[in-house]
Amino acid sequence: MSEPPCSPPGSLPLSRLAEPLLRRLSELLDRAAPGKGWRELAQRAGSRGRVRLSPLDLEQCSLKVLEPEGSPSWSLLKLLGDRGCTVVELVEFLQAMEHTEALQCLSYSGIKIVVQPDSQAVLCGQVVKLCCWATGHPFVHYQWFKQKKEVPHGNSPELVLNPVKVNDAGFYICRVNSESSFTFSRWARLEVCDLQDTAHGSLISLPEKKLCICIQPQPQNLTVGDALVLECGAVGNPIPQYQWFRNGFPLANGNKNVYTVSCVDMEHGGTYWCHVFNDKEDQDSKKIEVIIEELSDLQKTADLQEQFSDRPFATDKVALLIGNMSYWNHPQLKAPMVDVYELTNLLRQLDFKVVSLLDLTESEMRNAVDEFLLLLDRGVYGLLYYAGHGYENYGNSFMVPIDAPNPYRSANCLCVQNILKLMQEKETGLNVFLLDMCRKRNEYDDTILILDALKVTANIVFGYATCQGAEAFEIQQLGLANGIFMKFLKERLLEDKKITVLLDEVAEDMGKCHLTKGKQALEIRSSLSEKRALSDPIQQTISSAESMARNLQWAKAHELPESMYLEFKCGVQIQLGFAAEFSNVMIIYTRIVKKPPEILVCRAYVTDFPLDLDVDPKEANKGTPEETGSYLVSKDLPKHCLYTRLSSLQKLKEHLIFTVCLHYEYPGIEDTMDERKEVNVGKPLIAKLGLHHGFRNNCLQTCCVANNLFHSQVESSPVVTKYYFPSRCQPNSCPGAYHPNCTCPGSTRQLEACSCSGTSRMLASRHEVQNYSPPAEKSNVPIETTDDTVELEFLLSDSLGLSKQQ
DSSP, X not given: OOOOXXXXXXXXXXXXXXXXXXXXXXXXXXXXXXXXXXXXXXHHHHHTSSSOOOHHHHHHHHHGGGSTTOOHHHHHHHHHHHTTOBHHHHHHXXXXXXXXXXXXXXXXXXXXXXXXXXXXXXXXXXXXXXXOEEEOSSOOEEEEEETTEEOTTOOSSEEEESSOOGGGOXXXXXXXXXXXXXXEOOOEEEEEEOOSSSTTGGGGGOOTTOOEEEEOOOOEEEETTOOEEEEOEEEBSSOOEEEEEETTEEOTTOOSSEEEESSOOGGGOEEEEEEEEOSSOEEEOOOEEEEEEOOOHHHHHHHHHHHSTTSOOBSEEEEEEEEOOOOSSSOOOSHHHHHHHHHHHHHHHTTOEEEEEESOOHHHHHHHXXXXXXXXXXXXXXXXXXXXXXXXXXXXXXXXXXXXXXXXXXXXXXXXXXXXXXXXXXXXXXXXXXXXXXXXXXXXXXXXXXXXXXXXXXXXXXXXXXXXXXXXXXXXXXXXXXXXXXXXXXXXXXXXXXXXXXXXXXXXXXXXXXXXXXXXXXXXXXXXXSOOOTTOOBOOOSOOHHHHHHHHHHXXXXXXXXXXXXXXXXSOEEEEEEXXXXXXXXXXXEEEEEOOTTOOEEEEEEEOOOGGGOOOXXXXXXXXXXXGTOOSSGGGSOSSOEEEEEOXXXXXXXOOEEEEEEEEEOTTOOSOEEEEEEEEOXXXXXXXXXXXXXXXXXXXXXXXXXXXXXXXXXXXXXXXXXXXXXXXXXXXXXXXXOOOOOSSOOOOEEOOBOTTOSSOOEEEEBOOOTTOOOOSSOOSXXXXXXXXXXXXXXXXXXXXXXXXXX
16 A cells, blocks of 8 residues: 655635735735845745746836835735645745744634544445544635545535445545635545455454454465465455464564565465454454475475575574673673664575574573584574673684673683684584674783684675774664674675675775774674575485474474463453563563443553562563563564563573452452462473583583693684775764773774764774673663654664674
8 A cells, every 4th residue: 555645635726815815915025025025935935936926026026016005925925826826836935034933924823634544454345434523713624635636525524435345445534624724634544345256245244443353364375485375354344464483483674564575485384363453452363274395306496406506595594693781790881782673684585594682691692502512504694693791812802791700711701713613513504603793802801712723614704893993883772782883784684695795885985984993993803605595495305304403493492372362250251362572581461452431440460470580570471572671572562461571591590480359449449359370381482491400411612721831823814814904985964983991902982974874873892801890780782762762663773873893
């Protein structure tokens, strides 16, 4: 459906304005200050081209001043009216002149619309009524428009379409005028659902404004490579909105009534349904199964030769994303939460199986890496992204867990190069490391590690957010943040280009950011010889046992509890729903869906969570997701609920068992009644993998700790080393930047602005002070949020300011 026209259609001719109004306008223009009089009006009108005014015309207007009651402005307004100038055009001229008094004369305050038309979705064949009622003196006239065309016979307050047809769908608006003034109603969108069969006869008589699903999605049996098209249609007032789910997870780009996948793979199979809702009601469509069958061996061979003969492909794509913010003994960060969330959504669009985790301890990080390695196999594309504190010693990069001591050493951290070696043993098709952390030397760690030599494979890509020995920065505004690396990476990640070429262009973009000039430059190290891209297609091999095992392992870590309805003895029914923000962060929302009329008021909330999760009751059962610290998925959650955010699900040792409490009151009874129900939802999301356990048998491999005093830097790095330094950029007007305390000298500096934003920014590093004293309270949420949380859906791009990562 197209967007409504940007301006109301049609306008009254200037010649139809009442004479008293023209006289008043003439008086104001005649005695106006220079630049706001009739000559300025004539100049602006003549510049339009459609209204031509000759020097002779202007001279005749000016001569009117010699007549006893003559008015140059009156003469000009009459002249403009005769030549087709409209009231809307006159208003535009006066606005450009900033003539407030004249604009007030043309205001539409005499007309007041008391009933606005509503947007609605209806069935073809129903009777549709759009209403616009207004008051005005002495009387008002109506004219309905569809887009910019007048609706025939649409000159009454109610526009009735009986019966409504498919081609009646569109945007409608009503113009209300009273002699010399007019105004427009708001736009109303009309959707017409056309059912081809005759099984919907009973739906045509639905109660007005009732939300009802009239087109249910249908089960499908597809073959790998086919197109998936699922449709769900609903009617109602207000107009319905849609959100598709697969296996309990909301689907990205699944907010329209039709959900499509142009080329399905085995992972697209599962249980689908659509959640339909508006401000008053919500319904779920029926759940259907989409079965994906593999191609036969001959078909696979033919498809490979035809489609991918000149292009590499992956047997699967797997990504592990870790963002550490809430450090126990070191400065806390803000950007990793937003960075991991945005990268998750982008990689899913590239068909990656993504595990996204926030705030992991050392043992949890090691166990998460072990689970990640289980998902890798021959030909699989593996991607590891880390945002948080870090350092680099002797060519080896170390990721710092949130429980690292102060000071920390290599024994407390994870060595990235050793993870690479373990990935190579899986014979992966592509190994990509994106490290958004500082690479300064750790002066407290003198250990020189000996790492086994890496295999010589032409499939390794390192994207470092900053150069060796330098810091990485965050962009901050209003408490939310992006890493400077992620800010530029997300703009290009979906491009179908070789990964090293893509990172080159990201580096060029970063080089144009004057705010980080001389502070942060992307460094690329690569041994990639083939033209491999993150957008490469997935083509499974003939044997799919490994693929099925990967799918099961990944699905195990992303299984949400199903939405449920709880019935209480008093007759109240409560919906309990669940949504995933990250692989270890879940939102619980509660809503009262049925209340007996004899109950005056009731409220439901959740409590008594396991101690493993350390849930603060003061932060639970909030009226908006933002109040719980969930700033990123609020637009995808149902409205008018109470929300509770459960983070660090990896710490859950037993089943997630909690209590739903219902408080309610009857009229005339002072005491508040209450009922309780215990709910067991098992182990949701990442909790099933048991990351809370101590080091596993093979987890020590993910961090090399050796006492040998020799280290070969050449052996621990990819074969080809590539450095990229940003070019000089042109200075712009720049806000001040802040350089916080760190181990390197720092002071407040005035920096020039970059092209990435025109707002004031804060520059802060992810390099940390080892003798830092932690605050009394620790929090993993931003202190502030944006004023408009709706635009947070991804406002987080251009208008965020700069801060430092470790």
